[in-house]
Amino acid sequence: EVQLVQSGAEVKKPGESLKISCKGSGYNFTTNWLGWVRQMPGKGLEWMGIIYPGDSDTRDSPSFQGHVIISADKSISTAYLQWSSLKASDTAIYYCARVLHIAGGATDHFDYWGQGTLVTVSS
Amino acid sequence: DIQMTQSPSSVSASVGDRVTITCRASQDISSWVAWYQQKPGKAPNLLIYAASVLQSGVPSRFSGSGAGTDFTLTISSLQPEDFGTYYCQQAKSFPLTFGGGTKVEIK
Numbered sequence: 001e002v003q004l005v006q007s008g009a010e011v012k013k014p015g016e017s018l019k020i021s022c023k024g025s026g027y028n029f030t031t032n033w034l035g036w037v038r039q040m041p042g043k044g045l046e047w048m049g050i051i052y053p054g055d056s057d058t059r060d061s062p063s064f065q066g067h068v069i070i071s072a073d074k075s076i077s078t079a080y081l082q083w084s085s086l087k088a089s090d091t092a093i094y095y096c097a098r099v100l101h102i103a104g105g106a107t108d109h110f111d112y113w114g115q116g117t118l119v120t121v122s123s
Numbered sequence: 124d125i126q127m128t129q130s131p132s133s134v135s136a137s138v139g140d141r142v143t144i145t146c147r148a149s150q151d152i153s154s155w156v157a158w159y160q161q162k163p164g165k166a167p168n169l170l171i172y173a174a175s176v177l178q179s180g181v182p183s184r185f186s187g188s189g190a191g192t193d194f195t196l197t198i199s200s201l202q203p204e205d206f207g208t209y210y211c212q213q214a215k216s217f218p219l220t221f222g223g224g225t226k227v228e229i230k
Contacts, residue, residue, distance in 0.1 A: 108214035
């Protein structure tokens with residue numbers, strides 16, 4: 001059974017750093033792209049970026065580039081999303097999601113999702 | 124960036140009704156569209172990919188159609204468990220983008 005299990009909720013102050021995680025199981029983590037999606041309170045879905053854990057190749061959204069870093073450790077089947085300096089506007093639920101692969105290759109649609117990590121940034 | 128515009132933003136319908144949600148892309152995206160359902164407090168769930176392919180395990184009352192810039196998600200006979208917010212997503216080019224969502228309520 002494919003599972004993506006994310007780390008727990010976080011409460012941080014502006015300016016603090018944070019790294020949240022997403023552990024995959026039940027499939028070949030190394031050869032499947034994995035993405036991150038933000039959902040601000042009461043709002044829609046925003047794509048942040050994807051990573052190929054096999055070689056850590058990434059595709060980042062310009063909207064988030066320079067503010068977050070997407071990384072992965074294939075040895076423990078875990079992907080990460082990290083901030084060096086949080087802002088109040090980073091308050092959101094962050095989802096990791098596996099990219100759907102079909103016979104023709106990766107589709108860049110997402111077939112399995114983690115449960116979400118709520119990040120609250122407040123002074 | 125490719126903009127995805129969904130309509131309506133909300134719909135209220137009765138059990139058994141046919142519900143149609145549309146998504147318009149700001150440029151030709153071929154068939155690179157997926158549809159997701161999200162229930163309150165839960166992660167999104169993939170319903171349709173490649174515009175019209177039903178994801179495994181998704182009930183057959185859900186269907187997708189369209190190509191180019193105009194796409195449709197149809198629920199042929201609305202069920203009580205179909206409440207939630209529906210999103211389209213394009214995968215033609217980076218950055219990947221989602222529509223603004225359509226909230227479906229059961230009357």
